[in-house]
Amino acid sequence: LKKLLALVCCAALTCLAVTGCAGNQEKRTIRIGHNQSTNHPTHIALTAFQDYISGKLGDKYVVEVYPSELLGSQTDMVQLTQTGAIDFCVASNAILETFSKNYEIFNLPYLFASPEAYHHVMDDPEVTGPIYESTKKAGFTAVTWLDAGTRNFYTIDRPIESPADLRGLKIRVQQSPTNIEMMKMLGGSATPMGFGDVYTALQSGIIDGAENNEMALTDNGHGDVCKYYSYDMHQMVPDILIGNNAFMESLSDEDRAVFEEGFKLVNQVEREEWIKAVANAKDRAQNEQNVNFIYPDQKPFVEACLPLHDTVLKNNPTLQPIYDAIQMYNAEYPAETN
Ligand code: GCU
Numbered sequence: 615l616k617k618l619l620a621l622v623c624c625a626a627l628t629c630l631a632v633t634g635c636a637g638n639q640e641k642r643t644i645r646i647g648h649n650q651s652t653n654h655p656t657h658i659a660l661t662a663f664q665d666y667i668s669g670k671l672g673d674k675y676v677v678e679v680y681p682s683e684l685l686g687s688q689t690d691m692v693q694l695t696q697t698g699a700i701d702f703c704v705a706s707n708a709i710l711e712t713f714s715k716n717y718e719i720f721n722l723p724y725l726f727a728s729p730e731a732y733h734h735v736m737d738d739p740e741v742t743g744p745i746y747e748s749t750k751k752a753g754f755t756a757v758t759w760l761d762a763g764t765r766n767f768y769t770i771d772r773p774i775e776s777p778a779d780l781r782g783l784k785i786r787v788q789q790s791p792t793n794i795e796m797m798k799m800l801g802g803s804a805t806p807m808g809f810g811d812v813y814t815a816l817q818s819g820i821i822d823g824a825e826n827n828e829m830a831l832t833d834n835g836h837g838d839v840c841k842y843y844s845y846d847m848h849q850m851v852p853d854i855l856i857g858n859n860a861f862m863e864s865l866s867d868e869d870r871a872v873f874e875e876g877f878k879l880v881n882q883v884e885r886e887e888w889i890k891a892v893a894n895a896k897d898r899a900q901n902e903q904n905v906n907f908i909y910p911d912q913k914p915f916v917e918a919c920l921p922l923h924d925t926v927l928k929n930n931p932t933l934q935p936i937y938d939a940i941q942m943y944n945a946e947y948p949a950e951t952n
Contacts, residue, residue, distance in 0.1 A: 622675035649702040655887035687808035696753040708788035727944035769823030774844040837903035
């Protein structure tokens with residue numbers, strides 16, 4: 615049904631693109647899709663972008679933001695962005711690796727020593743540039759990143775204290791070969807699926823758990839089913855705002871400059887909102903959903919999946935200089951020790 619809806623949406627959007635813009639004959643409608651709720655920092659940031667463009671270029675453009683997988687899963691939305699049926703979407707870095715192998719780098723477990731190192735890396739255009747531009751031939755380019763926190767395992771009824779506890783458990787992962795490999799190395803059984811299908815899969819027992827940031831517990835209701843959330847801190851996977859190349863190349867220099875400011879605003883607003891949203895999610899998960907937060911020794915998790923760094927670098931040596939630059943940030947912003 616979801617596929618059919620996405621198809622109908624896509625046909626309607628293509629139709630709108632051809633016939634002009636509904637009710638706004640002289641204005642260009644810009645469509646942005648994402649898979650989060652309207653409470654989520656991603657949506658708040660895109661709404662700020664919508665307001666910004668309306669304030670600066672409202673005579674020429676109308677921005678429409680489609681939340682909650684209304685336009686399909688992230689993979690569907692990336693495809694719509696590739697063809698220009700929509701102009702922008704937010705996709706997890708994880709699924710972008712199927713469009714360009716360069717994205718594998720930010721999917722590596724335990725890549726960043728600390729959130730500070732992660733933020734500095736993502737803010738450095740020399741590091742992100744070769745990755746953001748690597749999908750040019752595929753029809754889209756990344757324009758900014760959004761913080762999606764740290765990913766951790768959570769399960770219905772088995773607390774994860776060490777990788778051994780994952781054995782025999784079916785854990786949902788994102789549709790990314792690197793994530794599937796990581797899960798194998800940690801001993802669990804990787805079950806890839808789109809984000810929107812996870813709640814039902816947990817509720818019906820098709821999977822035993824998943825891995826994500828704290829917001830998935832509250833905003834997506836996973837904490838209603840999963841009562842153990844374990845801070846193994848295996849990944850910091852950014853979300854990426856991508857734009858259709860043909861649309862961006864069609865902008866005049868002046869308009870492009872306004873859009874660039876708008877992209878910066880998306881990043882800034884999302885990061886400010888993210889800090890508040892995660893604190894709030896943790897509080898609600900603990901006090902309203904009775905989720906138990908566990909703080910395991912991370913060392914055995916790190917040791918189990920660290921060899922993945924070498925495998926990825928061996929298969930794609932062009933990533934080595936980027937990896938080395940990340941290590942410099944890690945040295946500058948090491949993990950906090952208690
Ligand atoms: C996070 C992330 C999303 C992603 C989701 C997932 O919520 O922000 O971009 O789709 O995880 O696990 O699929």
